[in-house]
Amino acid sequence: VALVVWFTVGLALWHFTVFLPDRFWAGIVGALLGAVTGAMLSGGIAQVLSGRTIGDTDMGTVVVAIPGTVVGLAAIYALGVRRERLAASD
């Protein structure tokens, strides 16, 4: 269940990226990959550190996925901006 929760958090937050300039690497789909991967990673790390099983979920399970989603989105955005700059300089 925790996996589904993290995935849903990543997907939910990704929906709000439409308000940002479309400079993500691979566009809106790249943003989705970043959001979901980040959510799963941070959620997984937090779950392992807390010593809980994958089926043991609460509000904390939602919260721990948020930083990962934001970091994932930021990373994909930074990658997109970098590529744009490289393309412009070429």
Place this chain on the structure above:
Amino acid sequence: MGGRRRNVLVIGLVLGLLSASAIVIASKPTVLGLDLRGGTQLIYQARPTPQTPQVTPEAIDRAINIIRTRTDKFGVSEPEISRLGATGIQVGLPDVQNAQQAIDQIGTTAQLYFYDLEANIIPPDKPGVPKDPATSPDPNPSIYTLPNLYEAVKFASKREPECVQNQCTTSGPTFYLFNKKSHELRAGPAERRKDLFFNTASERQPPGTEVLTVPQGTVVATAAASPSLDLTPAEISDSPQFVLTDRPALGGTEIKDPQQQFDPTTNQPNVTFEFTDAGRVAFQDVTRTIAQRGNATAPPGTFSAQAADQYSQHFAIVLDNQVFSNPIINFAENPDGIDGRTGAQISGNFDIDSAQDLATILQTGALPVKLALESQSTVSATLGQQALDQGLLAGAIGFLCVVIFLLLFYRLLGAVAVLGLMVYGVFFFALVKLIPITLTLPGIAGLILTIGVAADANIVIFERIKEEARAGRSMLSAIAQGYRRGIATIIDANVLIMFTAFILFVLATAGVKGFAFTLGIGTLVSLFTAVLFTQAVLGSLGRSKLLHSARALGAGPQRVRWRFDFSGASRWFFSVSGLILAVGAIALATKQLNLGIDFTSGAKVTASLKRAASVDDVRRTLDRAGVPNVSSAEIQTVSNPKLGPNVIEIQGKIGEEEGSGDEQTLGPVKTALEREFGLRGGASGFSGTNVGPTFGAQVARSAMIAILFSLLVISAYVAIRFEPKYAIPVIIALVHDILITAGVYSLTGREVTSGTVAAFLTILGYSMYDTVIVFDRVRENVPRMPRAAFSQIANRSVSEVLTRSLITGLSTVFLVTVLYIFGGATLQDFAFAMMVGVLSGAYSSIFIATPVLTHWKEREPAYRARRARLIEEMGRLPTFPEDNVVARVGADGEPPPTAPAPSRAEPAPSRVEQPGPREPVETGPRDGSDGAPEGPRAPAEPEPLPAAAAPEPAPPTRSERQRKRRSQQRRRRKHGRNR
């Protein structure tokens, strides 16, 4: 072939098939599933045995054949026995209400061995017990027994492993699981240690238990006072036990023709049998050895049979580790052993039934594998009939709703569609009888939904016909074009539904399989009736006056024309979806899903009692009967007039004990209720389902695999049929719908059953159906609008198919609402998930999938360049491609709009009384090359996208913007003068 001849041929074919269908319907019976006619369903998992250390497909096939023979011999008509996954076997026994008897008869392994008792007995180290029974026997063999199973196994576990002459019945040690304190048997004997924990939720050794190992070459056999195949673990635990050297003289394969007879001397029921040639020799050899040994230990001069009895030794008949009989081989009567030609008999404390059962089991032979009962379900005939009535009522009302809907919306076309639906109904029913398809409740749900699929195919085509008619085509031409253009869309969408149905059928569990099968067959038949047949009928009506009236076809002036900036407004819809998903995530994390017993294991019982009983009465009764976990079970009285005035429902882990490896069934619950309160209609007043933990996990796993595999196949198909970029938004929309439905389930706390899984998978099909129809229109419009921005193409496409989406969405919602209201408890679960999923699917196709595709496609250099050019030329990006021309019309003496108008601010929808043909779009460089009309009725112009893959321009500086604006104004003034 001419169109007219083709139509006549199709109608002739349909009429012929209708006649054939009528014959099939009249002559063939309908095969109803257990949930509709009542009966017992058992699901077994095969485990290895010493004879079959690996569960192979061949072993499963053999086991299925033996089970079929057993059920035939027990007089069960039309048993449904099939393989379930790699090692599962599903047994459906129509009309069988006594589940316990069925379980006893079917699942018994029936490994039969014959032992020379005294030669193989390992006597306990007790005073007065002979150390070597073969040479100094005791006339009473019970002296060699140990008092209970635990003591016997403990004693046997100290033996050294040995396998004399390779005659052992096991390939290794045998394991037993005992309760540490009570020493009661919890599981075993098993060949593998891990098999002891097979029925525990964690599949690990439960706390408070002890595993004992009996080495190879030693066997523990129960010497119960009344041997029976139905002994409970407690009875086995408390019975005396022999410990034997595992060296049988012959096995069950060496006997033949077992029969229930009566002992001529005692007139007690017994089981007689004969030997095969090899068995006869082996039997005579071993009985001779026993007789000679008896003679050798008897005092000299013991000649009378009566006197010889005291010194004669024994022969043990052991069936499934239980000594059924240990007759004396009287050396005075049989000095040369017993000639096996006359056969032999097993006598014990049998009554006629138990002797018959044993004979039948011996007749059918030993199962090559051990069968562990994983799930048991008994449906009473009354409940089955009620479910059938509810399903048929829901089907009839659903059909009526769709008929009314089609007639109101499409009038004559609707009438033709209704005719198509009726033909579909007849064909489908005939196929159900002809194949035959076992009609189950989920199957009826599938059938009702295929009515929606069939209606939808017509709606797609009719909307096309209306568009063509409104674009100025003659009705005949509009009909031809409508079918021509609609068919690709319908095939794409139906192929995807068929894929989903196929994956469901292959991967899902029993109940869902029926649904998948009817959905698949129904979709296929509906393609024929909804497309070919209706086209032929309309084609044949070609010269009818009615066909020339646009009003009669519901193709009058378009009153509602969607003019909404779907792409522009998508951010707000995205926000709504994001919020809903966030709420869903919180609900899933905090409330989780209310998983039903299909997933969590446990039992659910519905019983119609003769005498009224309160919840406490029922709880006390079950508690007294030793039913486990009664205190935590949910017991409630329910109102169901068809079942009777005193109906109770019990739900909990009452059919199994946590950590128990035994196959505990609902037998004790039924017996206790029947004894205390009486069951209305006897066994038919009791319905119950008992699901083991491993089966629950298997259901969940197969559902997950089915969903993931469906997503994979769907994306591959869309990628091939459209282009890879179209696949991702389809998948995003599907995941969106499934997660929203899961969130709603979590929020509302509704129980998730295997029916819900079927609904989830159907949601995949439906949601994708909608998305494919939108994308199909986008794909069609792309080459027609070679200069439009992708968001404009998307807006145009969505606005063209929105009416269809609404109509089909509504018609499906009608159907699932009908299912929800009239379909009874099982179909209600299904209908609720479908309702949420269908609404979410219709929404996500328009507001999630299409905008994601738009965002992604607009990153392509060609579309980026188009967009930049349009903005540069017009100062803004109009919502629809046809609005691009406004730049020119607006320049007719009037200054063009300079401020970029926020396209999403446009009203939606606006009413246009006379839409008229669309304006051609003329934008782009005025070099005379851009006069291609962009209306949908224009001939398709598969013009390649502009090769100028211009990189996205950097944000313009202020001076650049001013320069552009001046240049734009100059161009427009010049253009105005030209006009």
